[in-house]
Amino acid sequence: MKLDNSIEKIFETLNKMNGKSSDIVTRIIEKNNKKIGYVYLESVSSDDKISNFLNKAIVNMDRKKPFDSFYNLIQNSIFNSKVKSCETYEDMYYHLASGFTAIVIDGCNKAIVVETRQKLDRGVTESTSETITRGPKDSFTENHNMNLGLIRKRIKDPNLWYEEVKIGRRTKSKVTVAYIKDIVPNYKVKKILNELKKIDIDAVIDTGYIRELLEKDQKSVFPKVISTERPDFACTSLLNGKIVILVENSPFVIILPAVLTDFFHSPEDNYQKPFNVSFSRILRAICFFLALLTPGIYIALMTFNHEIIPDQLLISLAIQREGVPFPTAIEVLLFVLTFEVLREADIHSPSFSGSAMNVVGALILGDAAVAAGIVSPIVIIIIAATSISELVFYDVDIIDAIREWRLLFILAATFMGLIGFVAMFIIFIAKLSSLECLGTPYLTPFSPLNIRSLKDSIIRFSRKDLKNRPEYLTNNLKRMDDNYEKNNS
Amino acid sequence: MKKIILSLILLLTLTGCWNYNELNEFSIVSGVSIDKSGDEYEMSVLISNSPKSNSSESNSSESQVVVYSGKGESIFSALKQIGLISPSELYFGSFSILVISEEVAKDGINNAIDFFVRYPNTRKNFYVVLSKNSKAKDTLKIMTPLSSFPSQQITDNVKTTTELQGIIASTNFNDLLSTILSNGTELSINCIEIIGDVKEGSSKENIESSEPKTYTKLGNLGIFKGDKLIDWANRDESLGINIINGATKEMFLDIEYKEGYVVIDSTSFSSNVSIELKNDQPVVNIELSGEARIIEVKGDIDLENSKVIEEIQKKSNKKIKKRVEQAIELAIKNKTDVFGFGQMFYQKYPKYFKSVKDKWNDNLDEIEIKIKSDLMLKNKVSSKNSLEEIND
Numbered sequence: 119m120k121l122d123n124s125i126e127k128i129f130e131t132l133n134k135m136n137g138k139s140s141d142i143v144t145r146i147i148e149k150n151n152k153k154i155g156y157v158y159l160e161s162v163s164s165d166d167k168i169s170n171f172l173n174k175a176i177v178n179m180d181r182k183k184p185f186d187s188f189y190n191l192i193q194n195s196i197f198n199s200k201v202k203s204c205e206t207y208e209d210m211y212y213h214l215a216s217g218f219t220a221i222v223i224d225g226c227n228k229a230i231v232v233e234t235r236q237k238l239d240r241g242v243t244e245s246t247s248e249t250i251t252r253g254p255k256d257s258f259t260e261n262h263n264m265n266l267g268l269i270r271k272r273i274k275d276p277n278l279w280y281e282e283v284k285i286g287r288r289t290k291s292k293v294t295v296a297y298i299k300d301i302v303p304n305y306k307v308k309k310i311l312n313e314l315k316k317i318d319i320d321a322v323i324d325t326g327y328i329r330e331l332l333e334k335d336q337k338s339v340f341p342k343v344i345s346t347e348r349p350d351f352a353c354t355s356l357l358n359g360k361i362v363i364l365v366e367n368s369p370f371v372i373i374l375p376a377v378l379t380d381f382f383h384s385p386e387d388n389y390q391k392p393f394n395v396s397f398s399r400i401l402r403a404i405c406f407f408l409a410l411l412t413p414g415i416y417i418a419l420m421t422f423n424h425e426i427i428p429d430q431l432l433i434s435l436a437i438q439r440e441g442v443p444f445p446t447a448i449e450v451l452l453f454v455l456t457f458e459v460l461r462e463a464d465i466h467s468p469s470f471s472g473s474a475m476n477v478v479g480a481l482i483l484g485d486a487a488v489a490a491g492i493v494s495p496i497v498i499i500i501i502a503a504t505s506i507s508e509l510v511f512y513d514v515d516i517i518d519a520i521r522e523w524r525l526l527f528i529l530a531a532t533f534m535g536l537i538g539f540v541a542m543f544i545i546f547i548a549k550l551s552s553l554e555c556l557g558t559p560y561l562t563p564f565s566p567l568n569i570r571s572l573k574d575s576i577i578r579f580s581r582k583d584l585k586n587r588p589e590y591l592t593n594n595l596k597r598m599d600d601n602y603e604k605n606n607s
Numbered sequence: 608m609k610k611i612i613l614s615l616i617l618l619l620t621l622t623g624c625w626n627y628n629e630l631n632e633f634s635i636v637s638g639v640s641i642d643k644s645g646d647e648y649e650m651s652v653l654i655s656n657s658p659k660s661n662s663s664e665s666n667s668s669e670s671q672v673v674v675y676s677g678k679g680e681s682i683f684s685a686l687k688q689i690g691l692i693s694p695s696e697l698y699f700g701s702f703s704i705l706v707i708s709e710e711v712a713k714d715g716i717n718n719a720i721d722f723f724v725r726y727p728n729t730r731k732n733f734y735v736v737l738s739k740n741s742k743a744k745d746t747l748k749i750m751t752p753l754s755s756f757p758s759q760q761i762t763d764n765v766k767t768t769t770e771l772q773g774i775i776a777s778t779n780f781n782d783l784l785s786t787i788l789s790n791g792t793e794l795s796i797n798c799i800e801i802i803g804d805v806k807e808g809s810s811k812e813n814i815e816s817s818e819p820k821t822y823t824k825l826g827n828l829g830i831f832k833g834d835k836l837i838d839w840a841n842r843d844e845s846l847g848i849n850i851i852n853g854a855t856k857e858m859f860l861d862i863e864y865k866e867g868y869v870v871i872d873s874t875s876f877s878s879n880v881s882i883e884l885k886n887d888q889p890v891v892n893i894e895l896s897g898e899a900r901i902i903e904v905k906g907d908i909d910l911e912n913s914k915v916i917e918e919i920q921k922k923s924n925k926k927i928k929k930r931v932e933q934a935i936e937l938a939i940k941n942k943t944d945v946f947g948f949g950q951m952f953y954q955k956y957p958k959y960f961k962s963v964k965d966k967w968n969d970n971l972d973e974i975e976i977k978i979k980s981d982l983m984l985k986n987k988v989s990s991k992n993s994l995e996e997i998n999d
Binding site for chain 1: 627629759
């Protein structure tokens with residue numbers, strides 16, 4: 119809808135549009151028979167930046183060309199704010215909601231918008247979801263520009279491109295696709311932008327929305343994009359040839375494409391000695407399988423395939439199970455469930471109730487349950503090992519995926535013992551192999567095997583050996599000169 | 608996807624938990640013994656996950672054992688008798704020792720072996736020992752402080768002493784089976800003896816005492832002809848048999864020298880038996896080799912003198928040779944080829960062996976046996992001469 123000519127009419131329409139919301143402020147200044155009005159939403163902008171200025175500026179306004187002269191005046195005297203003109207109500211309201219002040223001049227059907235944003239976000243703080251011992255500590259915030267800045271200040275290459283899309287009929291959130299032009303193949307960016315432009319939804323509150331809408335195969339529980347709050351990790355990914363998507367008002371960005379081994383990595387891996395990193399990654403890989411398979415194997419062995427258990431252990435296990443009233447599978451499920459409840463409660467509870475939870479979890483559920491003969495000690499050990507193993511991962515999504523597949527393994531083992539368990543494992547591998555994100559198979563670099571990319575998957579080679587970027591991500595491979603070492607020695 | 612899920616659910620329900628068994632619904636058998644009482648077999652099983660041991664106060668992983676026995680005309684009917692006593696199903700998947708009593712062995716062990724071959728729920732790698740001078744059942748009862756239950760004690764004992772002493776050769780069921788099924792090899796199995804009183808040994812005091820009054824001890828080889836036990840070898844003969852069979856890797860010998868003696872210890876002993884036919888006459892070459900060191904010296908022996916060392920070496924080789932000869936004499940006396948020479952001829956000269964097969968055991972003395980012992984004495988001792996002498 120085009121703007122009207124008179125100030126009063128404009129204000130009236132605006133008020134009608136948002137139902138006279140309490141935070142809309144409209145003022146009209148009259149001086150020397152010249153009349154201008156300004157409007158802002160006091161909840162998102164601060165007026166003190168501009169009202170003083172307007173009072174003075176109105177005097178110098180040219181009566182013949184009021185709009186142009188005033189626009190130039192503002193343009194030339196206010197340097198630290200964005201100044202734009204707009205002609206429709208929708209555009210004007212978008213700017214008002216973004217923290218702009220709109221100036222309307224009597225007789226013009228255009229408005230000038232000046233940025234008078236109020237700071238509504240916290241500053242850059244330490245990351246809380248991905249804490250590390252060494253490396254940069256800053257994290258993304260809810261401020262979109264600040265997030266872009268946190269990346270830009272790390273990569274000063276002009277090839278770092280930001281492409282912005284506005285998504286959300288009501289929220290009109292900015293979604294920025296960041297990539298490095300000469301590393302990322304163009305078709306991938308195009309594909310993502312196309313997908314993003316197709317999205318038609320009324321609101322995008324967090325990156326979670328975008329992620330869900332981008333993922334086509336909703337049936338897979340395994341995450342195909344990485345979420346992170348760490349700008350340093352986002353930058354590393356960008357430089358490896360991945361694409362980062364940032365969403366306004368969300369401190370989490372998503373990185374894609376992701377492969378399974380990415381979740382065995384931690385942001386810290388780049389800042390520590392390669393040997394130690396390899397060790398941790400192998401540990402995480404072991405933990406992955408431990409968390410996934412242990413309860414299933416336990417049930418299969420305890421209820422079907424006793425002959426595999428060594429003699430001494432068999433007797434010890436049999437004695438421990440003596441007097442437990444439930445079948446092994448129920449016993450395990452009961453405690454898997456108990457742990458999940460504890461975890462769920464722990465994540466969302468404020469810290470003051472944490473100690474109470476520890477007492478309930480550790481003492482009552484663990485110790486007392488064994489003493490009461492509801493559960494055998496070995497099951498507690500199995501569940502504890504499983505649960506601890508799953509917590510080594512940084513990404514919540516992979517933990518959830520493990521959790522769900524673990525249940526499937528438990529079911530298979532409960533009904534068919536080791537045979538069912540192995541069958542389920544085959545299904546598991548088949549499922550993983552069928553996943554892909556932006557044309558990258560999920561099990562890369564193991565399947566399809568890419569030996570050169572293996573150097574930074576489970577085992578990280580030293581930086582001198584990692585002269586190339588991963589082949590499955592980019593064609594622009596050179597990260598370092600091939601002769602780097604020769605030239606230096 | 609829906610079809611897959613549907614078929615999975617169908618699969619799961621169709622299996623109906625086939626083969627499902629909770630572990631604590633079993634009585635886990637960890638040792639079995641077979642005795643003879645009158646005309647009947649008496650089978651005893653040692654059950655090691657006795658429920659009464661699971662009191663919340665004591666260490667729950669420690670077990671108390673129960674021995675159940677049953678009698679029957681066949682071994683299976685004896686087993687079924689045990690089933691009437693035992694509160695839960697017997698689990699034979701992990702038992703580690705089978706004790707066969709002397710009487711049963713003298714009557715023939717084929718019955719027992721046949722049972723274990725056919726009985727589907729057993730693992731075939733348990734050890735087999737004979738019980739000498741006592742009921743086989745009793746050996747399962749002797750509690751010892753160092754092992755959590757008796758069968759464990761015997762199994763560990765068999766396993767470790769095989770490696771450390773020449774006279775014990777562990778026989779597991781698979782070996783035993785292949786020996787019985789082979790052409791021209793006879794069995795030799797170690798025995799186990801109870802030292803002390805059985806009643807005391809099966810009580811709890813025996814565990815609590817620091818010097819158990821009753822214990823089990825591994826002993827010499829019993830030699831078989833066919834499936835029947837016919838004789839016991841003494842210590843020297845046992846050693847000889849094991850040397851020829853290649854079961855001896857480590858051994859010691861005491862050699863009288865002048866007024867004192869020297870003990871030599873070999874940790875890398877090996878034997879090589881080869882056969883040939885010379886003018887249709889069987890010849891067996893036994894070559895023994897290895898290294899030994901002096902481990903104990905008594906008397907006035909000058910170890911720095913290389914001639915003395917040489918002499919000791921000669922004497923020890925002679926002694927080894929003698930042990931082997933003794934073993935062969937025993938075999939000839941009992942007319943049983945415990946060394947498996949027949950098997951070797953069968954493999955190399957099948958036609959020849961076929962012609963002599965029936966009388967092989969009877970004509971053992973016709974085989975020409977050449978023994979060559981080549982033990983090297985390495986003079987690596989911390990003190991060259993005996994301490995007595997140094998003090999002078």
